[in-house]
Amino acid sequence: MFTRPILFRGSLHWQILKSAGNMLKVFNTTVESFRQMRAPLLPYPADLFEMDGMLSMFSFDEATNTTIDIWMSQDYDNEVWALKYRVKLPVADLTVRFGKFVEYWNFMVTSRDGDVSMLVKFGEWLLQFDI
Template sequence: MYPHRPTGEYRILLAPDDPDDSYQVYTLGSSEPPRHIDIEGPYVQDLSPSTPLMFRGSLHWCIGSIIHVFNTTTESFLQMLAPDVPHSVDRYVMDILYGAVLFDMDGMLSMPILTDEFTSIGIWAMQDYENEVWTSKYRVELPLADLTVQFGKFNPCIHGVPAFLDGDVIILVQFGDWLLQFDMDGKLVANLRNCRGLFPTRHQLKQTLVQHTFFRTLEGYAVNASPFI
């Protein structure tokens, strides 16, 4: 779902699951059937593992080494290249299961990349969006041996789920039954147990959007606590 700026409408993009089908666009609140659009783009099975990122008015999905961009104004697709990082984990298998994670960091399209030794997670940002120029912004070292002894085996399929919060990038990784939260200095700042089968997401939960005095505070809830763990 995305906002269509020229009309102020909210629309849903329906991807095809067969070469003979076409993309369709449905307008929320409309009694009209979905409208077919004649464009080329990835099939629904390719897009479904990923949560799209709305960035600069376009929807972005990263599949393998390709970032698919749907321009919500012109209703057309284009492709961009993800950063080519030596000695990084082949993202294809993990993308099929979970989708790569794209996020907005200080107005830059960004993504995490795990090294093939599982010892660090790099945060890469597209410094020049028009010319597709990526740059390495951060590198979070993971003391893999120590964390494995303390928490269990590292799960590379749930790694580097980042979020940009109050000027800081938060990294979530899973070891055994534990979901761990790291800051950009590689410091473990929070943990949560019994997280097997947990599906990562960038969405944040808040107790209330507006802090009215008549709202009851949940027992044990800290207003300034991490919204992730």
């Protein structure tokens, strides 16, 4: 099982869900070769995206349903990652506002011109969070 791949620097990157949580599989589309890349050790699957010209990933804390961590590769070649943002979702406020608690969430994190936006599907609603 794999996460959704992303094309970055001419290579496809994705996380392998059955392996250790801190490895990415990388396929170089030019020379058609595979390699592995270290990533942050995360307890949950992460989705990859590009932010400020760097490979980035976000992970949702499925145990608490309250936090999204956004990681950025500070040094891609040396596989150094840093936690860029920790976003606490206002679950209590959303539950009061929409009248129910939703356990299953869908996310999409995007970045443009240094700004990060998250689209969150909360029940029948689609919410946007800015950082």
